[in-house]
Amino acid sequence: METIWFIFVALMVTMYVLLDGFDLGAGAVHLFAARNDRERRTIIRAIGPVWDGNEVWLIAAGGTLFFAFPTLYASGFSGFYLPLIIVLWLLMIRGLSIELRGHINDPMWASFWDAAFFVGSSLLAVFYGAALGNVVRGVPLDENGNFFQPLWTDFSPFSDTPGILDWYTVLIGLLALTTLVVHGSNFIAVKTEDDLNARSRRIARGFSFATVLLTVVATLATFWVSPEMLRSFNERPYGYVLPLVAVAGLIGMVFFDLRGRDREAFLSSGAYIVGMLTSTVFGVYPNVLPAVDPANSLTIQNASASTYSMTVGLVWWSIGMVLAAVYFIVIYRLFRGKVRL
Amino acid sequence: MIAGVLASLWMLWVLMLAIPFPFIANTAGWLTAELGRQPWLAYGLFRTSEGVSPLVSSGSVLFTLIGFAGMYLIMGLLYIVLMVREVGHGPEGGGDVLESPESLTA
Numbered sequence: 001m002e003t004i005w006f007i008f009v010a011l012m013v014t015m016y017v018l019l020d021g022f023d024l025g026a027g028a029v030h031l032f033a034a035r036n037d038r039e040r041r042t043i044i045r046a047i048g049p050v051w052d053g054n055e056v057w058l059i060a061a062g063g064t065l066f067f068a069f070p071t072l073y074a075s076g077f078s079g080f081y082l083p084l085i086i087v088l089w090l091l092m093i094r095g096l097s098i099e100l101r102g103h104i105n106d107p108m109w110a111s112f113w114d115a116a117f118f119v120g121s122s123l124l125a126v127f128y129g130a131a132l133g134n135v136v137r138g139v140p141l142d143e144n145g146n147f148f149q150p151l152w153t154d155f156s157p158f159s160d161t162p163g164i165l166d167w168y169t170v171l172i173g174l175l176a177l178t179t180l181v182v183h184g185s186n187f188i189a190v191k192t193e194d195d196l197n198a199r200s201r202r203i204a205r206g207f208s209f210a211t212v213l214l215t216v217v218a219t220l221a222t223f224w225v226s227p228e229m230l231r232s233f234n235e236r237p238y239g240y241v242l243p244l245v246a247v248a249g250l251i252g253m254v255f256f257d258l259r260g261r262d263r264e265a266f267l268s269s270g271a272y273i274v275g276m277l278t279s280t281v282f283g284v285y286p287n288v289l290p291a292v293d294p295a296n297s298l299t300i301q302n303a304s305a306s307t308y309s310m311t312v313g314l315v316w317w318s319i320g321m322v323l324a325a326v327y328f329i330v331i332y333r334l335f336r337g338k339v340r341l
Numbered sequence: 342m343i344a345g346v347l348a349s350l351w352m353l354w355v356l357m358l359a360i361p362f363p364f365i366a367n368t369a370g371w372l373t374a375e376l377g378r379q380p381w382l383a384y385g386l387f388r389t390s391e392g393v394s395p396l397v398s399s400g401s402v403l404f405t406l407i408g409f410a411g412m413y414l415i416m417g418l419l420y421i422v423l424m425v426r427e428v429g430h431g432p433e434g435g436g437d438v439l440e441s442p443e444s445l446t447a
Binding site for chain 1: 396401404405408412416423
């Protein structure tokens with residue numbers, strides 16, 4: 001039962017990154033992909049009907065985490081207090097920039113919110129990557145499940161007291177940024193025509209090479225930082241199918257971006273994201289938050305809710321998921337095709 | 342009859358001055374719920390003092406409190422500015438907003 005809920009939470013986080021990932025990526029590149037107000041408005045309109053719905057997956061994943069693994073929720077939200085609040089502020093700034101940009105028709109007003117949209121989106125991508133990096137590397141949990149880490153320390157690979165942002169987590173943050181830039185640019189390319197389409201395709205192409213390079217570096221760094229990852233895969237070799245999905249996505253991403261096949265490229269960057277995230281959580285399992293001292297690690301066993309609540313939750317979660325799936329299918333069908341102002 | 346009341350000058354004044362009321366009601370409702378439940382976090386089950394994160398420093402909490410206050414202050418000012426502009430445009434001036442991409446937001 002704990003494993004089922006572990007998979008549910010992982011699934012919801014993956015859905016979040018897959019969906020909000022492309023509108024974050026679109027925010028990170030819109031200053032460079034779009035050259036004038038009309039093109040910027042085209043990008044905002046492309047994500048306009050879906051971005052806030054996409055973000056609900058984050059809230060839903062957080063809610064499910066609270067329900068299924070309350071100890072992890074308590075420990076993580078206290079330990080990562082400052083970075084989580086910063087993420088919240090970035091989400092607020094980004095949401096405001098999308099909503100307020102069109103309210104006053106003035107170049108200064110629009111460019112201010114464009115800048116806010118860019119900063120919010122890019123930093124969120126880096127912070128999400130860094131968050132994942134922290135979960136992989138583990139945190140200094142004590143026997144009560146509490147921990148504190150400074151936001152940053154000295155960024156040294158040999159530091160005894162690594163910060164929440166250090167060389168490894170920032171590396172993962174940069175990988176998340178290039179990945180979402182590719183994913184977002186592919187989305188813009190799918191949704192637009194002419195110059196904007198060509199420019200975002202070129203950005204996707206450039207950043208897909210950067211993503212390949214960073215993937216290699218980040219994978220090596222991950223196995224160095226957390227040898228348990230490799231052990232998980234060797235103990236349960238069927239898990240190797242997940243990194244294969246990531247590699248296939250990576251190859252597809254480069255291949256289709258070079259060929260200019262936007263839809264296939266977008267699906268490939270999606271497959272890459274799914275492969276990378278599922279590989280990571282597979283490697284972390286059965287931990288949900290590894291500790292520096294393995295005896296204090298939070299696992300699916302010691303962090304989960306009671307079996308009774310998890311059984312009852314199964315019913316409601318399923319109903320909720322069916323409703324969410326219907327909503328997302330309807331909304332994406334309604335707004336399919338190229339965006340024209 | 343109703344149309345007559347809605348069009349009368351005093352009713353228009355009342356409607357305009359009533360704009361802050363939903364915000365006041367909303368905030369007052371939250372304050373009632375949160376303060377009225379003290380000293381419990383979950384009524385009868387879990388005390389607020391038991392729910393404190395021991396390793397989150399008061400400095401961090403103060404920092405985020407000031408941050409949130411600042412964010413909401415700016416959002417409030419933006420709201421007032423945009424609202425006053427919209428009111429200033431009068432009933433015919435709404436076209437700009439309707440054509441903006443945000444109106445397509447789900």
